[in-house]
Amino acid sequence: MSFLLLIEQVLNGLQFGIMLFLMAAGLTLIFGVMGLINLAHGSLYMIGAFCAAAVAAATGSFLLGLVAALAGAAAAGALVELVVIRRLYDKDHLDQVLATFALILIFSEGTRWVFGSFPLFLDVPDFLSGPVTLPGGIEYPLYRLTLIVIGLLVALGLYMLISRTRLGIQIRAGENDREMIAALGIDIARLYTIVFALGAALAGLAGALVGAIQSVQVGMGEPVLILAFVVIVIGGIGSIKGALVGAVLVGLTDTLGGIFLPEALKLFLDPSTATSVGSSLASMAIYILMAAVLILRPAGLFGARA
Amino acid sequence: MIRETYLNALTLGLFVLIPAWALFADEPFTITLMTRAAIFAIAAIGLNIALGIGGLVSLGHAVFFGIGGYAMGILAYHAQTYTALAEWPVLIDGTKSMPIIWLVAVLVSSLAALVIGALSLRTAGVYFIMITLAFGQMFFFFTISWAEYGGEDGLSIYVRNGFPGLNTLAPIQFYGLCFVILCLVLLFTWRLSKSPFGLALNAARQAPVRVETVGLDPTRLKLVAFVISGAITGLAGALFADLNRFVSPTMFSWQTSGEIMIFLILGGVGRLYGPVVGALAFVALEHWLGGLSDYWHIYLGILLLLIVLFGRGGLIGLASGKEAVHD
Numbered sequence: 340m341s342f343l344l345l346i347e348q349v350l351n352g353l354q355f356g357i358m359l360f361l362m363a364a365g366l367t368l369i370f371g372v373m374g375l376i377n378l379a380h381g382s383l384y385m386i387g388a389f390c391a392a393a394v395a396a397a398t399g400s401f402l403l404g405l406v407a408a409l410a411g412a413a414a415a416g417a418l419v420e421l422v423v424i425r426r427l428y429d430k431d432h433l434d435q436v437l438a439t440f441a442l443i444l445i446f447s448e449g450t451r452w453v454f455g456s457f458p459l460f461l462d463v464p465d466f467l468s469g470p471v472t473l474p475g476g477i478e479y480p481l482y483r484l485t486l487i488v489i490g491l492l493v494a495l496g497l498y499m500l501i502s503r504t505r506l507g508i509q510i511r512a513g514e515n516d517r518e519m520i521a522a523l524g525i526d527i528a529r530l531y532t533i534v535f536a537l538g539a540a541l542a543g544l545a546g547a548l549v550g551a552i553q554s555v556q557v558g559m560g561e562p563v564l565i566l567a568f569v570v571i572v573i574g575g576i577g578s579i580k581g582a583l584v585g586a587v588l589v590g591l592t593d594t595l596g597g598i599f600l601p602e603a604l605k606l607f608l609d610p611s612t613a614t615s616v617g618s619s620l621a622s623m624a625i626y627i628l629m630a631a632v633l634i635l636r637p638a639g640l641f642g643a644r645a
Numbered sequence: 646m647i648r649e650t651y652l653n654a655l656t657l658g659l660f661v662l663i664p665a666w667a668l669f670a671d672e673p674f675t676i677t678l679m680t681r682a683a684i685f686a687i688a689a690i691g692l693n694i695a696l697g698i699g700g701l702v703s704l705g706h707a708v709f710f711g712i713g714g715y716a717m718g719i720l721a722y723h724a725q726t727y728t729a730l731a732e733w734p735v736l737i738d739g740t741k742s743m744p745i746i747w748l749v750a751v752l753v754s755s756l757a758a759l760v761i762g763a764l765s766l767r768t769a770g771v772y773f774i775m776i777t778l779a780f781g782q783m784f785f786f787f788t789i790s791w792a793e794y795g796g797e798d799g800l801s802i803y804v805r806n807g808f809p810g811l812n813t814l815a816p817i818q819f820y821g822l823c824f825v826i827l828c829l830v831l832l833f834t835w836r837l838s839k840s841p842f843g844l845a846l847n848a849a850r851q852a853p854v855r856v857e858t859v860g861l862d863p864t865r866l867k868l869v870a871f872v873i874s875g876a877i878t879g880l881a882g883a884l885f886a887d888l889n890r891f892v893s894p895t896m897f898s899w900q901t902s903g904e905i906m907i908f909l910i911l912g913g914v915g916r917l918y919g920p921v922v923g924a925l926a927f928v929a930l931e932h933w934l935g936g937l938s939d940y941w942h943i944y945l946g947i948l949l950l951l952i953v954l955f956g957r958g959g960l961i962g963l964a965s966g967k968e969a970v971h972d
Binding site: 426427432433436437441445447448451568615618627629630634 | 702704764767768769772774775787789790791792899907914941942945947950953
């Protein structure tokens with residue numbers, strides 16, 4: 340286990356975490372402002388990936404694919420918000436879980452109907468493929484490094500949006516007292532649609548970016564969705580800062596756990612047992628982390644309210 | 646509009662008439678479908694105690710369903726390979742006897758429910774939904790990497806386990822067994838909801854503060870409900886595994902938790918017969934829509950959406966014209 344490998348795995352974990360952040364930021368924003376649990380967020384991630392793959396295949400341009408992912412997911416998000424989601428704000432969490440579970444069924448089967456069951460492929464563009472040498476002689480794929488940079492830029496952009504713009508003020512006000520800002524003449528229905536579309540666009544972007552390193556297929560959104568939920572629960576629901584910290588924590592735990600737990604167990608157990616026990620512990624590690632955080636801090640690390 | 650009591654009697658009647666017809670018409674597949682419906686109903690009755698009466702929105706009931714399934718799978722696997730389950734401190738052999746398997750399924754899933762419930766009940770609301778989901782995922786990934794018992798591929802059992810005095814390989818006899826258990830579980834749930842404990846639990850859902858002021862502990866009531874709920878869903882899991890003669894980590898997946906919840910919502914939350922109607926409707930939809938189109942989940946999704954948005958009270962609520970439960 341060399342130092343270089345460690346750095347590489349930390350970067351992998353960071354890249355994974357940052358992509359989770361794109362998902363989690365939308366989820367936590369939607370929960371914070373509208374009080375809605377959106378299980379269909381994974382479907383928006385899938386829609387982004389499919390839009391990107393279809394447009395990139397048709398035009399040959401990865402960047403046009405990304406634009407299509409953002410636009411497609413935002414449009415799907417806005418549409419779903421107008422037709423279904425806005426009827427759910429006043430309902431209890433059980434209804435929200437069920438209605439958005441129903442949306443997953445509709446979106447997944449609808450996508451399978453349109454694109455078929457076979458995965459689509461989205462290639463890493465030429466100008467981002469190949470490795471890059473980092474200071475210290477570490478070779479790392481340029482594309483993955485780009486993902487980290489894009490994710491951090493989005494995080495910065497979100498921070499600026501929320502803390503510096505008029506829309507951001509309205510979002511923060513909406514989190515605190517939605518009746519009061521409605522009384523002050525803000526069109527709350529429009530604000531909700533914008534926030535939902537923004538969250539959807541972030542999910543679509545994540546789907547398209549990850550789609551280039553994994554295959555684009557029906558059902559790709561659900562595993563990521565559950566991890567994104569773990570992230571926002573660890574970070575505290577409604578907190579963007581919590582989502583960032585939680586995402587990096589989950590990304591690192593998952594990636595490093597998969598590498599180091601089997602190695603660490605080899606100190607106590609024979610190699611084959613250590614590998615099997617270690618890999619099962621590693622896949623459970625993030626859920627154990629989440630349960631531990633919730634048991635110690637029931638409202639998450641940065642959660643303001645339960 | 647039909648009175649709820651008649652509707653309930655009609656539902657139970659269908660559970661007798663359809664298999665009786667299938668027996669005479671020699672349609673064993675219909676009997677298997679009804680067995681599926683009866684088992685799903687038992688699983689959803691379990692969830693109904695936690696969710697309907699106790700108000701605990703658990704998105705992790707697949708844990709108990711899966712534990713029941715694996716209780717059957719592991720015991721039967723050791724019996725069919727003639728290997729011991731444990732040699733120390735006492736020799737434990739596998740078994741092909743259903744009553745013992747059920748007992749193990751119920752005990753282990755209650756124990757799991759006790760631990761998961763005690764930890765999860767420290768949180769509430771969305772956090773409760775998420776932590777139960779997380780426990781479900783833990784078990785799911787654990788069984789995937791549990792190579793000794795098949796890992797991702799699961800375990801197959803060659804011959805269905807036995808019940809004294811019955812030939813469980815005959816579809817109608819196994820159905821009868823599941824139906825009797827369904828009736829017993831219904832009877833138990835009905836008695837439970839009328840008992841002092843059931844009334845206190847109902848009150849703990851509606852007004853926890855008041856319950857506390859009269860000297861009862863709402864968290865403890867909910868924990869006991871969660872354990873009973875897990876035990877019943879675990880029993881259903883053991884039956885389901887025996888129906889398929891197969892267990893796999895899919896039983897632990899969060900989609901399974903979602904489906905158990907769908908049975909309940911489709912029929913009507915908090916109603917005694919809600920899970921029964923919902924499970925029957927789900928199996929019927931799965932069969933008919935699945936025959937019409939490969940993409941039948943779209944229609945299921947739309948139906949579920951309509952029920953959540955417009956039909957509070959599920960199918961029973963729609964048919965009886967009463968949104969809420971009156972009893």
